[in-house]
Amino acid sequence: MRHHLVLRVVSKLLIPFIILYGLYVQFHGDFSPGGGFQAGVIVAAAIILYALIFGTDRAKQVFKPRILMVMAPLGVMLFALTGYAALALGGNYLDYDWLAQNDTAGQHIGILTVEFGVFLTVVSVMALIFLAFAGRTHEIHDDDW
Amino acid sequence: MTGSALSGIMPHLPALQVVVPLLSAPICFLLRRGLVSWAFATVISWAAFATALLLLQAVLTDGTIRYEIGGWAAPWGIEYVIDATNAIVLVIVAGIGAVVMPYARRSVAAEVPANQHSLYYTAYLLCLAGLLGVSITGDAFNVFVFLEITSLSSYILISAGAGMDRRALTAAYNYLVLGTVGATFFVIGVGLLYMVTGTLNIIDLSARVPALQDNRTIHVAFAFIVVGMGLKLALFPLHTWLPNAYTYAPSTSTAFLAATATKVSVYVLMRFLFVVFAPTYGFMALTLNYVLLPLALIAMVAATIAAIYQYNLKRLLAFSSVAQLGYMVLGIAYGSVQGLTATLLHLFNHALMKGALFLAVGCIMLRVGDVTMLGVRGLGRQMPWTMAAFVVGGLSLIGVPLTVGFISKWYLVTAALSDGRWPIAAVILASSLLAVIYVWKVVEAAYFKEPPAGRVVREAPLSMLVPTWILVLANVGFGINAEFTVDVAQTAAMGLLGIVP
Numbered sequence: 001m002r003h004h005l006v007l008r009v010v011s012k013l014l015i016p017f018i019i020l021y022g023l024y025v026q027f028h029g030d031f032s033p034g035g036g037f038q039a040g041v042i043v044a045a046a047i048i049l050y051a052l053i054f055g056t057d058r059a060k061q062v063f064k065p066r067i068l069m070v071m072a073p074l075g076v077m078l079f080a081l082t083g084y085a086a087l088a089l090g091g092n093y094l095d096y097d098w099l100a101q102n103d104t105a106g107q108h109i110g111i112l113t114v115e116f117g118v119f120l121t122v123v124s125v126m127a128l129i130f131l132a133f134a135g136r137t138h139e140i141h142d143d144d145w
Numbered sequence: 146m147t148g149s150a151l152s153g154i155m156p157h158l159p160a161l162q163v164v165v166p167l168l169s170a171p172i173c174f175l176l177r178r179g180l181v182s183w184a185f186a187t188v189i190s191w192a193a194f195a196t197a198l199l200l201l202q203a204v205l206t207d208g209t210i211r212y213e214i215g216g217w218a219a220p221w222g223i224e225y226v227i228d229a230t231n232a233i234v235l236v237i238v239a240g241i242g243a244v245v246m247p248y249a250r251r252s253v254a255a256e257v258p259a260n261q262h263s264l265y266y267t268a269y270l271l272c273l274a275g276l277l278g279v280s281i282t283g284d285a286f287n288v289f290v291f292l293e294i295t296s297l298s299s300y301i302l303i304s305a306g307a308g309m310d311r312r313a314l315t316a317a318y319n320y321l322v323l324g325t326v327g328a329t330f331f332v333i334g335v336g337l338l339y340m341v342t343g344t345l346n347i348i349d350l351s352a353r354v355p356a357l358q359d360n361r362t363i364h365v366a367f368a369f370i371v372v373g374m375g376l377k378l379a380l381f382p383l384h385t386w387l388p389n390a391y392t393y394a395p396s397t398s399t400a401f402l403a404a405t406a407t408k409v410s411v412y413v414l415m416r417f418l419f420v421v422f423a424p425t426y427g428f429m430a431l432t433l434n435y436v437l438l439p440l441a442l443i444a445m446v447a448a449t450i451a452a453i454y455q456y457n458l459k460r461l462l463a464f465s466s467v468a469q470l471g472y473m474v475l476g477i478a479y480g481s482v483q484g485l486t487a488t489l490l491h492l493f494n495h496a497l498m499k500g501a502l503f504l505a506v507g508c509i510m511l512r513v514g515d516v517t518m519l520g521v522r523g524l525g526r527q528m529p530w531t532m533a534a535f536v537v538g539g540l541s542l543i544g545v546p547l548t549v550g551f552i553s554k555w556y557l558v559t560a561a562l563s564d565g566r567w568p569i570a571a572v573i574l575a576s577s578l579l580a581v582i583y584v585w586k587v588v589e590a591a592y593f594k595e596p597p598a599g600r601v602v603r604e605a606p607l608s609m610l611v612p613t614w615i616l617v618l619a620n621v622g623f624g625i626n627a628e629f630t631v632d633v634a635q636t637a638a639m640g641l642l643g644i645v646p
Contacts, residue, residue: 073171080168083160093160095216 040122396507523596
C-alpha cells in the first residue's frame with residue numbers, strides 16, 4: 001500500500017503513539033486495568049500496522065524474525081525465573097513478598113517483572129504469527145515449514 | 146550438605162514438578178541444536194521423574210500435600226494438591242517421559258526433519274509440563290489452562306510426523322478441532338460451576354456442589370464436563386481423532402501420548418465425577434449407569450473388533466487403546482471402590498503395556514520403515530528382541546497371567562462380580578479373547594511368514610531396545626508382584642470416594 005499517501009503519513013504519525021500507549025498500559029498495569037498481555041497486543045498492533053502499510057519485507061527488516069524468535073522464549077523465562085527468585089529467597093513459587101524488604105515493594109517488583117515477561121512474549125509471538133502468515137508464498141514447499 | 150539442600154527443596158517439590166519442565170521448554174528452544182536439546186530434555190525428564198517419585202513417597206507416608214502458588218491462600222489463590230490419586234498419575238507421566246526420552250534420539254532423528262528437532266523437544270517438554278500440571282493442580286480453571294498447554298503441544302508432536310507422511314497434518318488438524326471442542330466444553334462446564342458456587346478450587350467445590358444435586362445449572366455443567374473430557378480421553382463415540390493421530394505421529398510422540406495424555410484425561414474425569422460432583426442419586430448418578438457403562442462396553446468390543454481388521458500396526462494399537470480406555474471408563478461407571486481401584490490400576494498398567502508396544506513398533510519403523518502386516522513379516526528372526534518385546538506387550542494387552550494386563554482384568558472382573566453384574570464380566574472376558582486375535586495376527590506375520598525376499602534388517606539399536614525392554618520388564622515385574630500398585634490404587638480410590646480407611 002505504498003502508494004496510499006494518506007495512509008502512509010497517518011500511520012507514520014500514529015505508530016509512535018500506539019507504542020507509547022502500549023508502554024503506558026504496560027507500566028501502569030499494577031495500578032489500573034492493563035498489563036503485559038494488553039500492552040503486548042497494542043504494541044504488536046503497531047508492528048502489524050507498519051507491516052500492512054510498508055509491506056512485510058520492510059517490517060521484517062525492522063522487526064527481525066530471528067530476534068523475535070529469541071524474545072518470545074526470553075519473556076517466558078523472565079516470568080518463570082521471577083518465580084524461581086522468590087523460591088530462592090525463601091518464599092513459595094511466585095510469592096512476590098519475598099522479592100524486597102517490604103511486601104508492597106516486593107509485589108511491585110514481582111508484578112512489573114512478570115508482566116514485562118508477558119509483554120515480551122506477546123509482542124513477539126503476535127508479530128511472528130502475523131509475519132509468518134502474511135509472508136507466506138502461494139506455493140508451499142516442504143522446507144518452508 | 147546434600148541432605149540439607151534436599152530438605153530445603155522438599156517443601157517446594159509440588160511447584161518444581163511443573164515449573165522445571167515449563168522453564169526448560171524455552172531454554173530448549175534457545176539451544177537450537179537438536180542433540181543438545183535432546184540431552185537437555187532427557188535430563189529434565191529424569192529430574193521430573195525423580196520429583197514425582199519423591200512426591201509419591203511423601204504422599205504415601207504423610208498424606209495429602211497442599212502448596213500455595215504465589216503464597217495466596219487456597220480458595221482465592223491457585224493451590225496444588227497432591228493425594229495418592231494424582232501422585233500415581235504424576236509417576237506415570239514423568240516415568241513414561243523418562244523412559245521415552247533416551248529412546249527418542251535415534252527414533253526422532255529418523256522420523257523428524259533435522260531442522261525441527263529442537264522444536265520437537267520443546268513441544269515435548271511443554272506437553273510434559275502441561276500433563277504434570279493438569280494432574281497436580283487443585284484448581285478447576287488451572288486444569289483447563291494446563292489442558293490447553295498439553296493439547297497445543299501435542300498437536301505439534303503429532304504434526305511432526307509430516308516429514309514422513311503428510312497425512313499427519315490432517316490427523317493433527319482433526320485432533321485440533323475435536324480437542325478444542327473438548328477443552329471448550331470443559332471450560333464451559335467449569336464456568337457454570339463457578340456461576341453456581343463462586344469458587345474454582347476443587348476442594349472448595351467438593352464442599353458445595355454435592356449439596357446442589359438437583360440444581361439444573363449443575364446438571365448442565367456436569368454434562369459439559371463429562372462430554373468434554375470424553376472427547377479428550379477418546380471415549381467410544383468421541384474417539385474418532387485418536388486412530389489417525391496415533392498412526393501418523395512420529396513413533397516417540399505416539400508412545401508418549403498414548404501412555405500419558407488419555408490417562409491424564411481419565412484422571413480429570415474421575416476427579417470431577419467423584420470429588421466435585423459426587424453424585425448419589427438422580428440425573429448424574431444415572432449417567433454413570435446408563436451412559437458411561439454402555440459406552441464403555443461398546444468401546445471394549447467394537448474397538449477391539451476394529452483393531453482386528455487393521456493392516457497398520459500403529460493403527461491396530463490405536464484402536465486397541467480405544468478399547469482399553471473403555472475398560473478404564475467401565476471401572477469409573479461402577480462408581481465403587483473396587484471399580485475405581487481397577488481403573489487406577491489399569492491407568493498405570495495400560496501406560497506400561499502401550500508404552501512398550503508403541504516403542505517396539507517404533508523400533509520396527511526405524512529398521513524396516515514399514516509398520517504394516519507386510520512389513521513385520523519374518524521379523525521374528527530378523528529382529529528377535531524387538532518382536533519378543535512386542536509379544537510380551539501383546540500378552541499383557543490380552544491379560545495373560547504374570548503380566549500387568551492380568552492384574553487389571555482380574556480387578557475389573559472382581560469388581561463386576563462383587564456387584565453381581567456377571568454379564569459385564571462376560572463381556573470383559575469376551576473382549577480379552579478378541580484381543581488374542583489381533584495380537585496373534587502380528588505374531589503369525591512375524592514368526593510364521595517368510596520375510597520379503599532380499600530384505601536385510603538389523604536389530605534395533607540398544608538406545609531404543611533398552612527403554613522398550615525396561616517397560617516390558619515392568620509389565621512382567623508389576624504383573625508378578627502387584628502388591629505395591631494395588632495398595633496405591635486402593636488408597637487412591639478410597640481417597641476419591643472420600644472413604645477414610
